[in-house]
Amino acid sequence: MVVLREGMCPGLDEGLVRDLRAADIKTVEDLVSSDIEELAQKCSVSYKALFAIRRVLLAQHTAFPVSGADLYEELLSSTAILSTGNPSLDKLLDSGLYTGEITELSGGPGSGKSQVCFGVAVHISYQLKQSVIYIDTTGGLTARRLLQMLQTETSNTEEQMEALQRIHIFRLFDIFSLLDCLYSLCSGGLQQASVGGGSAKAVIVDSVSAVISPLLGSKQNEGMSLMIQVAGILKTLAKDFNAAVLVTNHVTRSGSGEVQPGLGVSWSHIPRTRVLLERAEKATAVSRSSVRSATLIKSSRQPCHIKEEFDLQWWSRSQVEPSGKRKLDETDS
Amino acid sequence: MQRAVSSLSFSPSVKVKLVSAGFQFTSDLLHLEPLQLSKEAGLSQQEALEVLQTVTRAGEGVSASLTALELLQKEEETRSIVTFSSQLDAALGGGFPIGKITEICGVPGVGKTQLCLQLAVDVQVPQCFGGVGGQVMYIDTEGSFLLERVIDMATAAVRHCSLLVEDDEQRVAMTTFTVETILSDIFLVRCNDYMELLAELHLLPDFLLNHPRVRLLVIDSVAFPFRQFDDLSQRTRLLQGLAQQLVAMAYRHHVAVVITNHMTTRLQGSQSQLVPALGENWGHAPTTRLLLQWAGSQRLAAILKSPGHVDTTIQYQISSDGFRDADQSELPQNKRPRTHANQSAASQPDS
Numbered sequence A: 001m002v003v004l005r006e007g008m009c010p011g012l013d014e015g016l017v018r019d020l021r022a023a024d025i026k027t028v029e030d031l032v033s034s035d036i037e038e039l040a041q042k043c044s045v046s047y048k049a050l051f052a053i054r055r056v057l058l059a060q061h062t063a064f065p066v067s068g069a070d071l072y073e074e075l076l077s078s079t080a081i082l083s084t085g086n087p088s089l090d091k092l093l094d095s096g097l098y099t100g101e102i103t104e105l106s107g108g109p110g111s112g113k114s115q116v117c118f119g120v121a122v123h124i125s126y127q128l129k130q131s132v133i134y135i136d137t138t139g140g141l142t143a144r145r146l147l148q149m150l151q152t153e154t155s156n157t158e159e160q161m162e163a164l165q166r167i168h169i170f171r172l173f174d175i176f177s178l179l180d181c182l183y184s185l186c187s188g189g190l191q192q193a194s195v196g197g198g199s200a201k202a203v204i205v206d207s208v209s210a211v212i213s214p215l216l217g218s219k220q221n222e223g224m225s226l227m228i229q230v231a232g233i234l235k236t237l238a239k240d241f242n243a244a245v246l247v248t249n250h251v252t253r254s255g256s257g258e259v260q261p262g263l264g265v266s267w268s269h270i271p272r273t274r275v276l277l278e279r280a281e282k283a284t285a286v287s288r289s290s291v292r293s294a295t296l297i298k299s300s301r302q303p304c305h306i307k308e309e310f311d312l313q314w315w316s317r318s319q320v321e322p323s324g325k326r327k328l329d330e331t332d333s
Numbered sequence B: 001m002q003r004a005v006s007s008l009s010f011s012p013s014v015k016v017k018l019v020s021a022g023f024q025f026t027s028d029l030l031h032l033e034p035l036q037l038s039k040e041a042g043l044s045q046q047e048a049l050e051v052l053q054t055v056t057r058a059g060e061g062v063s064a065s066l067t068a069l070e071l072l073q074k075e076e077e078t079r080s081i082v083t084f085s086s087q088l089d090a091a092l093g094g095g096f097p098i099g100k101i102t103e104i105c106g107v108p109g110v111g112k113t114q115l116c117l118q119l120a121v122d123v124q125v126p127q128c129f130g131g132v133g134g135q136v137m138y139i140d141t142e143g144s145f146l147l148e149r150v151i152d153m154a155t156a157a158v159r160h161c162s163l164l165v166e167d168d169e170q171r172v173a174m175t176t177f178t179v180e181t182i183l184s185d186i187f188l189v190r191c192n193d194y195m196e197l198l199a200e201l202h203l204l205p206d207f208l209l210n211h212p213r214v215r216l217l218v219i220d221s222v223a224f225p226f227r228q229f230d231d232l233s234q235r236t237r238l239l240q241g242l243a244q245q246l247v248a249m250a251y252r253h254h255v256a257v258v259i260t261n262h263m264t265t266r267l268q269g270s271q272s273q274l275v276p277a278l279g280e281n282w283g284h285a286p287t288t289r290l291l292l293q294w295a296g297s298q299r300l301a302a303i304l305k306s307p308g309h310v311d312t313t314i315q316y317q318i319s320s321d322g323f324r325d326a327d328q329s330e331l332p333q334n335k336r337p338r339t340h341a342n343q344s345a346a347s348q349p350d351s
């Protein structure tokens, strides 16, 4: 029995928890086995929001008794939405990363792609208790920063260590090693990497362009064919293993200074959702603010070109925050 | 899932032969003998053997992975190269990280080479003094390696450490930390153009295998050999390949890679801006990017990109002893906390 608490998953705030209580929905099981449509009316929230909450809870607590109808529905849609842990990005992505899909972050140097990847890895590992595969092709991953981000989620060292243990890191610096790794993940490695059944829910590749772009544009068209293979296997991982795949890409700049994701047209069809990250202010070279803007440039759910700002310091914020959830955690321990 | 033969790292000619002999997927090759394959695909026996070995290796499952917890433990065990500027160390989160690439960019004369020379000495500070006691591979592409400066800096470093000696271990360490040993533990290579640089980098992994004490690789600079290039897209591609080589080398051989880069003006609309050279994509290569710049008569070092720390700016000076913290007493407002003074200085527009 797990009692519903605010902050357990995105969208589950104080007010909603109260309303759910009033409707006699006190535990995760209650919520999971209730009629969402009816409940949405009772609590005056949108069906979509409640449905998203239930999906995330289902992903978090897969071992709970669910009705056959629910299972069937899960099977049909079989999509879970994994929150990125950052409210602005979740808003942009319509609640988070969708399993079964490839999401891309592109941006120039220092635009915050790796920071977002770190944050996502930490959030999925800690909040959703799911394994994460993190493929680092640029040597940019530092575990210290992961730990720092975890410390904003919990002050319990044991929980921090457990979360770090659920993040599996591969460091591969060329496309052939990347392909080797992706193929072996497909043939069972994804399950091996997870603890306690199920398979890893998220695969992060930071960055794909670092290993692909050295091969593109040369006379032999090998680069292009290898890129298509990487794309194909990432799609398979997403679809067949129902994992959320997150990749990063560099950008190219046109003469007029307009920024576009790299790797060209063939690659542009691969990610279902594309987000462009940029430093928020004009002077890019010597500015030191940690505010970034994220623009949605491809999506099947939201209007494109919506823009959100977020602060990289979000993942360094101190743990004592005027939020009820933090207080709850503290009294728990 | 079937894996296409073309996704393995064979030479293009081998791939063509395999595919035209009907070997599309790795599963088609699994139960073959080298001799058989060599006959059927028209490969030499050696080629056939290599093909089969690669296929077996690729099928053997997940390459070495480690958990973030294990990585954290490794990071805690790995020391960074500390400099004689504690503020720079702090801004970098404890010094120049081993296993990563750090780029120093700035206009001519601002102190990039000085910092490289300083690091060539710093990396050799014995472990009992908090150093890493390593050797250095120094690739000079501009002819700016100045032996006299290294001797000055080495002398200062030896003097500094000898004043710190407290126990026997440190006393013993000092016998092998002299100006002579410092000079003999610097391996210097001059490269005159980008071909020489690429060739050198190609040979470097073997050199590093045979010299396991090397903890620092300096390339001063990457920009110079690549400055004149007609085919810009080829340059980008070469640089991108070079970047991946450096990343792999830093990680596998446990060295800090420190490279320098020039500045160039970028026009954006009507505004022109001084930005690091070699194109925007090169900017992804270094893990950390450090900009050395003048602000009036002050020298500032700004972190432009770092994987784990807020970007900061610090002040430094270059004395006859080398790269040092700016002397506090010379600051007009030395009572104010350092960072505040620096931030206001840094936010003034560059002229």
Ligand SMILES: Nc1ncnc2c1ncn2[C@@H]1O[C@H](COP(=O)(O)OP(=O)(O)OP(=O)(O)O)[C@@H](O)[C@H]1O
Pocket: A107, A108, A109, A110, A111, A112, A113, A114, A115, A116, A138, A140, A289, A290, A312, A313, A316, B283, B284, B285, B304, B305, B306, B307, B308, B309, B310, B311
């Ligand atoms: N602890 C921190 N607190 C606040 N901001 C930080 C912190 N660590 C890093 N940053 C910010 O994040 C920036 C680096 O972002 P990141 O490493 O994600 O870039 P990136 O998009 O991955 O770049 P690249 O393509 O070069 O790898 C730093 O320059 C800094 O501004």
Ligand SMILES: [Mg+2]
Pocket: A113, A114, A115, A138, A140, A206
């Ligand atoms: Mg990065």
